[in-house]
Amino acid sequence: MAILKVENLKTHFFTEEGLVKAVDGVSFELERGKVLGIVGESGSGKSVMSLSIMKLIPYPGRIVEGKIYFDGKDITQANESEMQSIRGNRISMVFQDPMTSLNPVFKIGFQLVEAVRVHKKVSKKEALDMAVKILKEVGIPDAEEAINRYPHEFSGGMRQRVMIAMALINDPDILIADEPTTALDVTVQAQILDLMNRLKEEFNSSIILITHDLGVVAEMSDEVIVMYAGRIFERGSVEDIFYKSRNPYTYSLMRSLPRLDVDQKRLQPIKGNPPSLIRLPQGCPFHPRCELAKDICKKKVPELLKVGTNHYSYCHFAAELEFNGGKVGTHS
Amino acid sequence: MEPKELEVIEEIEKLEEKALISPNRQILNRFKKNKTAVFGLIIVVILIFVALFAPFIAPYKYDEVNYSESLKPPSSKHLLGTDILGRDIFSRIIYGSRVSLEVGIIAVAISVIIGVTLGLISGYFGGWVDALIMRLVDITYSFPFLLFAIAIMTILGPGMINVFIAIGIINWAWFARVTRGSVLSAKEQEYVLAAVAMGASPGRIMFKHIMPNVIAPVIVGAALNSGYAILAEAALSFLGIGVQPPYPSWGLMLSDARNYISTAPWMTIYPGLAIALTVLGFILLGNGLRDAIDPRLKI
Amino acid sequence: MEPILKVKNLKKYFPVKKKKLFERRKYLKAVDGVDLEVYPGETIGLVGESGCGKTTLGRTILKLYQPTEGSIIFDGKDIAKIRGKVLKDFRRQAQIIFQDPYASLNPRMKVKQIIEEPLIVHGYSRDEREKIVDEIMESVGLNPEHKFRYPHEFSGGQRQRISIGRTIALRPKLIVCDEPVSALDVSIQAQIINLLEELQDTYKLTYIFISHDLSVVRHISDRVAVMYLGRIVEIADKKEIYEKPHHPYTVALLSAIPIPDPEKERNRKRIILKGDLPSPINPPSGCRFHTRCYKAKERCAKEEPKLVEVSSGHSVACFYPENT
Ligand SMILES: Nc1ncnc2c1ncn2[C@@H]1O[C@H](COP(=O)(O)OP(=O)(O)OP(=O)(O)O)[C@@H](O)[C@H]1O
Ligand SMILES: Nc1ncnc2c1ncn2[C@@H]1O[C@H](COP(=O)(O)OP(=O)(O)OP(=O)(O)O)[C@@H](O)[C@H]1O
Ligand SMILES: [Mg+2]
Ligand SMILES: [Mg+2]
Numbered sequence: 001m002a003i004l005k006v007e008n009l010k011t012h013f014f015t016e017e018g019l020v021k022a023v024d025g026v027s028f029e030l031e032r033g034k035v036l037g038i039v040g041e042s043g044s045g046k047s048v049m050s051l052s053i054m055k056l057i058p059y060p061g062r063i064v065e066g067k068i069y070f071d072g073k074d075i076t077q078a079n080e081s082e083m084q085s086i087r088g089n090r091i092s093m094v095f096q097d098p099m100t101s102l103n104p105v106f107k108i109g110f111q112l113v114e115a116v117r118v119h120k121k122v123s124k125k126e127a128l129d130m131a132v133k134i135l136k137e138v139g140i141p142d143a144e145e146a147i148n149r150y151p152h153e154f155s156g157g158m159r160q161r162v163m164i165a166m167a168l169i170n171d172p173d174i175l176i177a178d179e180p181t182t183a184l185d186v187t188v189q190a191q192i193l194d195l196m197n198r199l200k201e202e203f204n205s206s207i208i209l210i211t212h213d214l215g216v217v218a219e220m221s222d223e224v225i226v227m228y229a230g231r232i233f234e235r236g237s238v239e240d241i242f243y244k245s246r247n248p249y250t251y252s253l254m255r256s257l258p259r260l261d262v263d264q265k266r267l268q269p270i271k272g273n274p275p276s277l278i279r280l281p282q283g284c285p286f287h288p289r290c291e292l293a294k295d296i297c298k299k300k301v302p303e304l305l306k307v308g309t310n311h312y313s314y315c316h317f318a319a320e321l322e323f324n325g326g327k328v329g330t331h332s
Numbered sequence: 333m334e335p336k337e338l339e340v341i342e343e344i345e346k347l348e349e350k351a352l353i354s355p356n357r358q359i360l361n362r363f364k365k366n367k368t369a370v371f372g373l374i375i376v377v378i379l380i381f382v383a384l385f386a387p388f389i390a391p392y393k394y395d396e397v398n399y400s401e402s403l404k405p406p407s408s409k410h411l412l413g414t415d416i417l418g419r420d421i422f423s424r425i426i427y428g429s430r431v432s433l434e435v436g437i438i439a440v441a442i443s444v445i446i447g448v449t450l451g452l453i454s455g456y457f458g459g460w461v462d463a464l465i466m467r468l469v470d471i472t473y474s475f476p477f478l479l480f481a482i483a484i485m486t487i488l489g490p491g492m493i494n495v496f497i498a499i500g501i502i503n504w505a506w507f508a509r510v511t512r513g514s515v516l517s518a519k520e521q522e523y524v525l526a527a528v529a530m531g532a533s534p535g536r537i538m539f540k541h542i543m544p545n546v547i548a549p550v551i552v553g554a555a556l557n558s559g560y561a562i563l564a565e566a567a568l569s570f571l572g573i574g575v576q577p578p579y580p581s582w583g584l585m586l587s588d589a590r591n592y593i594s595t596a597p598w599m600t601i602y603p604g605l606a607i608a609l610t611v612l613g614f615i616l617l618g619n620g621l622r623d624a625i626d627p628r629l630k631i
Numbered sequence: 632m633e634p635i636l637k638v639k640n641l642k643k644y645f646p647v648k649k650k651k652l653f654e655r656r657k658y659l660k661a662v663d664g665v666d667l668e669v670y671p672g673e674t675i676g677l678v679g680e681s682g683c684g685k686t687t688l689g690r691t692i693l694k695l696y697q698p699t700e701g702s703i704i705f706d707g708k709d710i711a712k713i714r715g716k717v718l719k720d721f722r723r724q725a726q727i728i729f730q731d732p733y734a735s736l737n738p739r740m741k742v743k744q745i746i747e748e749p750l751i752v753h754g755y756s757r758d759e760r761e762k763i764v765d766e767i768m769e770s771v772g773l774n775p776e777h778k779f780r781y782p783h784e785f786s787g788g789q790r791q792r793i794s795i796g797r798t799i800a801l802r803p804k805l806i807v808c809d810e811p812v813s814a815l816d817v818s819i820q821a822q823i824i825n826l827l828e829e830l831q832d833t834y835k836l837t838y839i840f841i842s843h844d845l846s847v848v849r850h851i852s853d854r855v856a857v858m859y860l861g862r863i864v865e866i867a868d869k870k871e872i873y874e875k876p877h878h879p880y881t882v883a884l885l886s887a888i889p890i891p892d893p894e895k896e897r898n899r900k901r902i903i904l905k906g907d908l909p910s911p912i913n914p915p916s917g918c919r920f921h922t923r924c925y926k927a928k929e930r931c932a933k934e935e936p937k938l939v940e941v942s943s944g945h946s947v948a949c950f951y952p953e954n955t
Binding site: 041042155156157158185186187188189190191193194212213214215216217218219238239242243252253254256257258259260261264266267268269270271273274325326327 | 680681786788818819822828846850873883884886889890891893896897903907908
């Protein structure tokens with residue numbers, strides 16, 4: 001059974017400028033031991049979706065509709081104390097900026113011990129041993145000594161490892177990583193991704209990996225969700241998305257990338273900018289930027305159509321289209 | 333870029349065209365929502381109005397002596413009572429607002445001119461110039477305010493103009509420090525670096541690109557400082573080294589009232605109230621402006 | 632062909648704040664002996680990890696930072712020590728585009744004023760300015776009708792267009808592009824890269840293109856220089872460096888970039904470097920990379936390898952280069 005099942009989730013922000021439908025009808029399932037990659041441009045709702053799963057949506061937002069089944073139980077109905085026993089214990093999260101999510105005034109050993117003792121009845125000594133063990137596991141040299149250091153005494157890459165250690169110390173069922181490597185250099189990113197891969201095997205945790213880097217998604221994910229304007233535009237296995245995409249947005253995104261492995265004369269950008277969520281275009285929200293847009297796209301909102309086993313696309317023409325974005329340019 | 337593409341972008345822009353409001357408009361909206369700030373503004377506006385039209389509002393002249401009316405409590409004839417010389421307290425308070433307003437404007441203007449100039453120089457050029465000016469600031473700060481003011485007033489001698497100068501000279505340090513801080517942070521901005529890269533002269537960079545960043549904190553500071561300057565003037569006049577009689581300064585009125593606190597409390601209460609309200613008005617206005625412009629301003 | 636820019640042994644040290652009163656003054660060696668030649672009309676990519684000195688090198692070349700040592704020959708003249716009018720004249724010919732499209736535009740100036748500013752500084756008349764601003768806005772893909780708007784009314788990509796407009800207003804010869812697309816969304820990146828390429832064709836521009844994204848650099852550059860801790864460790868034609876990287880650092884860097892093709896990605900051999908970039912205050916002895924290098928031998932910790940040309944146009948600073 002899936003460890004996480006999200007059904008028609010809608011998270012809206014009631015702002016002064018208007019209603020922001022940051023997440024607007026999202027459904028997916030996550031199996032144990034699998035990695036789900038979520039990609040999309042800035043503002044497409046990736047972070048809000050993950051915060052919704054943690055029930056940590058900032059004011060003035062709230063879940064207005066939908067269900068989130070975690071281990072069979074709908075946590076949209078859970079109260080705050082139930083959520084607290086889940087957060088950091090069974091579902092944990094790694095944020096993009098490792099500096100703001102570690103408390104600068106406490107030693108990291110103390111922070112790790114606290115993370116354990118909030119959820120488990122263990123002695124300080126035992127918790128400290130766990131902290132040292134997990135730090136070793138994420139590749140912090142001299143872990144015994146490192147627990148006595150403050151966050152600022154670590155480099156960005158090291159801090160991110162500490163964050164991951166903290167997220168994993170309670171052996172969670174789900175690790176949500178929101179752009180865990182965006183602030184890091186590629187060589188450090190490679191270290192972190194390598195680490196996440198090893199940990200997944202070891203703990204059999206499921207990972208939700210949010211990023212805007214399609215390369216990272218290709219490397220890490222089993223399944224992929226492509227988001228645009230708060231909706232799922234395409235969902236499927238990593239092969240489906242990269243080689244047999246049924247959605248023009250997915251393909252446009254892949255085609256616009258400069259690539260390390262292919263020569264391109266001119267890049268093919270997506271024209272215009274992502275829309276404001278307050279004033280979405282009528283019909284398909286992508287239609288003003290879509291090259292294949294027809295009349296119907298301007299008028300009618302598409303549906304998420306099933307186009308294969310576990311492969312869905314949000315496009316009026318999903319049945320007729322197929323793109324190979326992973327091999328863009330290689331054959332021409 | 334091809335015209336067709338431009339057209340598409342146009343179309344998208346139209347779709348998302350929000351009712352974009354300019355930054356100044358936003359500041360205004362935020363200010364309007366802040367009730368205490370609006371209250372402060374109303375007090376300040378009333379003060380200005382009263383000061384401008386004092387001769388028309390006041391029922392008597394400020395120096396109109398009438399011994400037969402000496403130390404009368406408030407009545408319909410003398411709204412707030414009279415003092416030992418039978419002068420109308422209400423009228424004197426009305427005229428006194430002129431002194432307060434002048435202090436609020438002129439003394440603070442003197443501080444702003446000295447402080448902002450030195451702050452700009454200090455922040456922009458750095459090095460020993462900066463060190464020198466900042467030591468001067470430290471020295472100014474290290475004197476107890478009133479002691480310093482008394483010292484200056486003893487040198488300059490009493491009188492209205494000298495009060496302005498004394499208060500102005502003391503308060504400059506605050507503006508110098510804030511200006512320097514804004515300049516230093518603006519100097520690191522990439523758009524300032526861009527101006528350097530295009531070959532703009534130091535003067536142009538200073539006035540065109542850096543100066544605008546200084547204006548917001550200086551305006552906020554000026555409003556707050558006006559309140560304190562008015563208080564300082566009252567104190568100096570109370571001590572007898574400020575505004576000289578018969579001109580009615582609120583501080584001076586309090587000073588006159590010293591011996592009659594129990595017999596004629598109205599002589600103390602009303603000028604005191606006028607001072608408190610006015611200072612409060614300026615401070616609320618200043619805080620409101622700060623919150624509207626940028627709540628993170630460290631003032 | 633004569634290079635338009637020739638940098639020799641360029642150094643930029645920043646003084647480090649003393650922690651103790653009687654400590655010896657230390658220096659952060661952000662750029663520590665760079666030699667570089669840039670030819671007219673080419674794009675030279677400058678890559679390397681965060682903190683290796685790319686920005687500092689770019690800004691020192693443009694004399695936004697006063698060089699600590701070395702010479703910068705631009706168009707035959709050494710500009711390392713010039714000032715005043717000569718410097719202003721140099722500024723007209725060499726410009727910079729910044730990474731952050733928010734911080735690099737003055738929020739209190741309208742688009743027209745922003746693009747016009749360099750023209751005012753260099754004494755263009757009102758009519759000329761009027762004409763140039765409209766022209767520039769068109770050529771960077773902005774609607775000239777929007778020239779009275781403020782930067783905050785534009786999206787990130789459009790702001791970068793404004794910034795590019797300001798840069799090309801004076802028709803410079805050389806432009807340092809410091810991560811001009813790093814802050815932008817992938818879909819917008821491509822628009823800006825294409826724009827930079829179009830402008831290069833139209834105005835015969837020379838670019839020094841700084842980025843940590845090797846895919847972007849591969850796309851836009853003719854030659855690529857790889858920096859590590861204040862030095863250039865490898866420089867070659869694009870094709871060469873991506874197909875036959877010599878320096879172990881370049882090899883590791885290239886192997887670390889994920890490719891958006893799951894099949895290729897799974898079969899790729901990845902070199903995972905140990906540790907992080909060492910401190911530029913106390914760089915490692917010998918080869919600066921030896922602390923993280925998978926090939927390091929004894930010699931690397933003692934001796935410093937020089938940047939030498941190993942084949943035509945391909946130079947590397949390593950005792951044990953790969954792919955040779
Ligand atoms: N606290 C908030 N108040 C109002 N709107 C919000 C808030 N947080 C997010 N939003 C809006 O929700 C939408 C989705 O935001 P979200 O942060 O999920 O995007 P994202 O896909 O994570 O983007 P990025 O790649 O930039 O992190 C955005 O349009 C954003 O403006
Ligand atoms: N103005 C400065 N004063 C002191 N140190 C500086 C200054 N500018 C940069 N440095 C230091 O010089 C080194 C090189 O910085 P630089 O910004 O050139 O790196 P970079 O390669 O551009 O990095 P990034 O990819 O993060 O932009 C860093 O260690 C940095 O901390
Ligand atoms: Mg996000
Ligand atoms: Mg940089």
